[in-house]
Amino acid sequence: MEMKTNGWQPKIVAFFCNWCTYTAADLAGVSRMKYAPNIRIIRLMCSGRLDPQFVMAAFARGADGVLIGGCHPGDCHYVEGNYKTLRRMTLLKRMLADLGIEEDRCRLEWISASEGDKVKWVVNDMTEKLRALGPLDLPGKHKEWDAEMEALEKEVQTQQEGEPSHVH
Amino acid sequence: MKTKTNGEARIGFYVCHCGTNIAGVVNVAAVAEYAGKLPGVVVSRDYKYMCSDPGQELIQTDIKEHNLNRVVVASCSPLLHEHTFRTACEKGGLNPFCFQMVNIREHDSWVHDPGDPATEKAKALVRAAVKRVALHKPLEVKRTRIHPDVLVVGGGIAGIQAALTLANGSQNVYLVEREPTIGGHMAKFDKTFPTLDCAACILTPKMSAVAAHPNIKLWTYSEVVKVDGFVGNYKVQVRRNPRYVNEELCVGCAKCVDACVYKEEKFEDEFNEGLAKRKPVYLPFPQATPPVVVFDPDACIQLKTGKCKKSCLEACDRDAIIFDQKPETKEIEVGTIILATGFRTFDAGRLPQYGYGTLPNVYTSLQIERMVNASGPTDGHIMLKDGSKPKAVGIIHCIGSRDNRTNRWCSRVCCMYSMKLAHLIKQHTGAEVFNFYIDIRAPGKGYEEFYEKLQEEGVHFIRGRVAEVADWPLTKEEEGKLIIRVEDTLAGFVRRIPVDMVVLATGLEPQPDAQEVRRLFNISCSTEGWFLERHPKLAPVSTFTDGIFIAGCCQGPKDIPDTVAQAGAAAGEALSLINAGFIELEPNTSYVVADDCSGCKTCIPLCPYNAISRDEEKKKAVINEAICKGCGVCVAACPSGSIVQNLFTDDEIFSEIEAVLG
Numbered sequence: 088m089e090m091k092t093n094g095w096q097p098k099i100v101a102f103f104c105n106w107c108t109y110t111a112a113d114l115a116g117v118s119r120m121k122y123a124p125n126i127r128i129i130r131l132m133c134s135g136r137l138d139p140q141f142v143m144a145a146f147a148r149g150a151d152g153v154l155i156g157g158c159h160p161g162d163c164h165y166v167e168g169n170y171k172t173l174r175r176m177t178l179l180k181r182m183l184a185d186l187g188i189e190e191d192r193c194r195l196e197w198i199s200a201s202e203g204d205k206v207k208w209v210v211n212d213m214t215e216k217l218r219a220l221g222p223l224d225l226p227g228k229h230k231e232w233d234a235e236m237e238a239l240e241k242e243v244q245t246q247q248e249g250e251p252s253h254v255h
Numbered sequence: 256m257k258t259k260t261n262g263e264a265r266i267g268f269y270v271c272h273c274g275t276n277i278a279g280v281v282n283v284a285a286v287a288e289y290a291g292k293l294p295g296v297v298v299s300r301d302y303k304y305m306c307s308d309p310g311q312e313l314i315q316t317d318i319k320e321h322n323l324n325r326v327v328v329a330s331c332s333p334l335l336h337e338h339t340f341r342t343a344c345e346k347g348g349l350n351p352f353c354f355q356m357v358n359i360r361e362h363d364s365w366v367h368d369p370g371d372p373a374t375e376k377a378k379a380l381v382r383a384a385v386k387r388v389a390l391h392k393p394l395e396v397k398r399t400r401i402h403p404d405v406l407v408v409g410g411g412i413a414g415i416q417a418a419l420t421l422a423n424g425s426q427n428v429y430l431v432e433r434e435p436t437i438g439g440h441m442a443k444f445d446k447t448f449p450t451l452d453c454a455a456c457i458l459t460p461k462m463s464a465v466a467a468h469p470n471i472k473l474w475t476y477s478e479v480v481k482v483d484g485f486v487g488n489y490k491v492q493v494r495r496n497p498r499y500v501n502e503e504l505c506v507g508c509a510k511c512v513d514a515c516v517y518k519e520e521k522f523e524d525e526f527n528e529g530l531a532k533r534k535p536v537y538l539p540f541p542q543a544t545p546p547v548v549v550f551d552p553d554a555c556i557q558l559k560t561g562k563c564k565k566s567c568l569e570a571c572d573r574d575a576i577i578f579d580q581k582p583e584t585k586e587i588e589v590g591t592i593i594l595a596t597g598f599r600t601f602d603a604g605r606l607p608q609y610g611y612g613t614l615p616n617v618y619t620s621l622q623i624e625r626m627v628n629a630s631g632p633t634d635g636h637i638m639l640k641d642g643s644k645p646k647a648v649g650i651i652h653c654i655g656s657r658d659n660r661t662n663r664w665c666s667r668v669c670c671m672y673s674m675k676l677a678h679l680i681k682q683h684t685g686a687e688v689f690n691f692y693i694d695i696r697a698p699g700k701g702y703e704e705f706y707e708k709l710q711e712e713g714v715h716f717i718r719g720r721v722a723e724v725a726d727w728p729l730t731k732e733e734e735g736k737l738i739i740r741v742e743d744t745l746a747g748f749v750r751r752i753p754v755d756m757v758v759l760a761t762g763l764e765p766q767p768d769a770q771e772v773r774r775l776f777n778i779s780c781s782t783e784g785w786f787l788e789r790h791p792k793l794a795p796v797s798t799f800t801d802g803i804f805i806a807g808c809c810q811g812p813k814d815i816p817d818t819v820a821q822a823g824a825a826a827g828e829a830l831s832l833i834n835a836g837f838i839e840l841e842p843n844t845s846y847v848v849a850d851d852c853s854g855c856k857t858c859i860p861l862c863p864y865n866a867i868s869r870d871e872e873k874k875k876a877v878i879n880e881a882i883c884k885g886c887g888v889c890v891a892a893c894p895s896g897s898i899v900q901n902l903f904t905d906d907e908i909f910s911e912i913e914a915v916l917g
Contacts, residue, residue: 116361124372127915136887148916165886166863
């Protein structure tokens with residue numbers, strides 16, 4: 088694996104359901120499959136527990152990608168939680184697009200408990216795609232935007248104080 | 256027991272070396288040092304094996320000495336040892352849910368190379384757990400009662416063994432079988448390897464015992480159509496298909512079969528693998544259990560057209576025939592379920608180069624089993640289509656096994672049953688027998704010895720995957736013969752071996768409806784389609800669904816001894832639950848914070864278990880925690896954030912997100 092280009096490494100936050108994808112990740116481990124160390128897995132009981140805010144929070148805190156893993160359609164341990172995830176993802180993806188977050192940065196995958204090799208493939212593939220996209224750096228952008236807002240506010244303030252402002 | 260939990264978090268952190276499994280990749284000392292500086296951490300240690308007794312005692316002592324109220328262990332998967340460490344916490348006087356586990360083995364050291372990235376990942380995961388555990392609240396374990404009755408699905412040797420073990424232990428068992436009789440594949444065999452016991456002699460007493468057992472309710476010609484509920488409390492619907500016979504009255508005298516208007520046997524006999532014919536009304540085989548005839552609705556004139564003179568009705572002196580019998584649905588309640596739904600054999604027609612279905616005298620192994628069986632279609636005589644005895648027989652191994660074009664797995668039983676058939680063919684006909692094999696797999700008690708015995712008997716073993724069974728002779732000796740073309744990889748040249756009969760050692764495959772069955776019971780399949788066990792070594796008959804166990808070939812190819820052992824194990828697992836009388840459930844259910852609920856009803860239709868209702872007086876949602884399974888779907892959907900899932904609260908998950916990102 089190529090490491091460290093300018094020190095930047097994509098950061099992936101993953102939400103895996105307990106019954107299928109988390110277990111598949113365990114299987115990948117037991118089978119000693121090597122994959123990119125860029126992923127941080129958070130366990131949920133069901134992908135249906137995924138609140139879209141978790142995805143937003145991950146991006147806001149500096150994730151370059153978010154991976155959601157659930158059971159295959161029809162296989163959900165809780166009957167149909169993964170369908171609800173799919174529904175939420177459809178809406179969330181539109182919102183992310185409007186925010187200018189590239190599609191490849193948020194990914195939903197169905198990975199069953201026996202598909203350790205799929206965990207490996209998906210993590211590696213996503214890491215490569217994120218590497219090609221480069222950093223998202225929402226926290227950095229937030230700082231920039233905050234600075235812009237602050238500057239604007241200052242400008243408005245000075246105008247209200249009655250002093251003519253300079254034209255940029 | 257006194258449980259310490261509240262107030263300022265005092266966290267004990269432990270990182271496990273797991274020998275070199277973790278320590279060989281992750282710098283555990285660095286992780287421990289790092290964790291020691293995290294807010295709230297009072298003790299931070301690394302230890303060789305945390306799951307060992309001294310490792311667990313370490314936690315218990317620290318809880319007391321350092322007045323810990325939270326514990327984090329970074330080691331293997333929580334699916335493996337969460338229970339171990341929760342128990343250790345409890346023994347130390349801490350509520351077991353004030354604990355969090357970090358998976359740095361399966362999710363880190365086993366999938367990454369040694370070095371900084373793996374250690375950094377471990378630190379990030381530890382950071383998240385430490386931050387999250389501070390928010391944990393003490394929880395009470397819920398218990399659910401286990402209904403003592405058991406459902407066994409499948410009446411082959413696995414289902415029979417499991418049902419008898421349970422019934423002998425005084426449990427009520429429902430045994431449901433799709434076919435008109437129990438016995439499964441084993442009932443078709445003549446002898447069993449390597450002891451050459453007669454299959455019927457060892458199986459039929461068990462079949463009779465099932466039918467006669469006061470604790471077993473046997474439903475053949477029946478299928479499970481619906482499963483509701485959860486461990487301890489399953490509600491199951493079983494459809495009893497009409498066999499057009501009153502089972503209570505029929506004694507299997509078969510007078511109706513003799514009296515049938517069809518004087519000839521015209522319809523394919525499934526039990527004899529198509530080597531014989533049967534009538535529209537038939538008893539599958541002499542020892543069929545229950546000994547009750549069955550009418551084939553696709554063959555019986557009365558059932559097809561309603562216009563038959565019904566001579567069978569007159570012949571039956573017990574008035575057992577009911578032509579207007581309808582399917583009947585039975586509803587039962589059981590606490591545990593054992594699936595023993597078996598396998599099917601590979602369809603040899605999928606490999607046309609071996610001539611099955613196109614060349615005469617090419618048979619599957621199961622057909623030869625029937626042929627060599629004294630109660631089979633040829634009365635135990637191995638014969639060619641023209642009735643003569645074969646002088647040379649070729650047995651081709653690995654048909655639909657160990658083959659990238661069909662099935663990659665080894666079917667485990669074919670080498671042994673091929674050798675058994677070789678022995679029987681030689682014994683019955685005196686023919687020269689050639690085995691064509693890739694590798695001989697004889698790993699069992701007495702198996703290798705059986706292989707040696709066969710070699711001493713003069714059975715030929717040729718190592719090579721057969722290219723083709725041909726019918727084009729090159730020499731006079733080959734005329735009228737089946738020619739097996741094979742590269743003899745030990746001799747190092749290509750051979751043509753003329754034989755009179757070819758036996759294809761077909762492999763084992765999952766049942767064609769394995770996927771539907773596993774969905775019905777909410778369990779998983781491996782990629783090949785075998786039912787997936789909870790752990791390949793330590794929970795081989797358990798599934799990811801509590802209270803549902805698997806046994807026999809539905810879990811993967813295996814021989815009779817292994818199948819019987821698994822069936823016993825599955826029965827033991829069920830008995831263990833029944834004996835305990837209850838099971839402890841993970842308290843990860845959800846509840847509504849009434850003050851925050853706006854009564855919008857968004858959550859109500861989302862719950863797959865109908866656990867949420869609306870209190871019309873207060874105009875608030877209410878979750879019945881006894882029904883809730885803890886998926887958290889409603890929590891994620893609640894617009895006012897008023898639903899909380901224990902162990903997976905929003906705060907806990909947000910804290911993890913924040914912490915893994917540094």
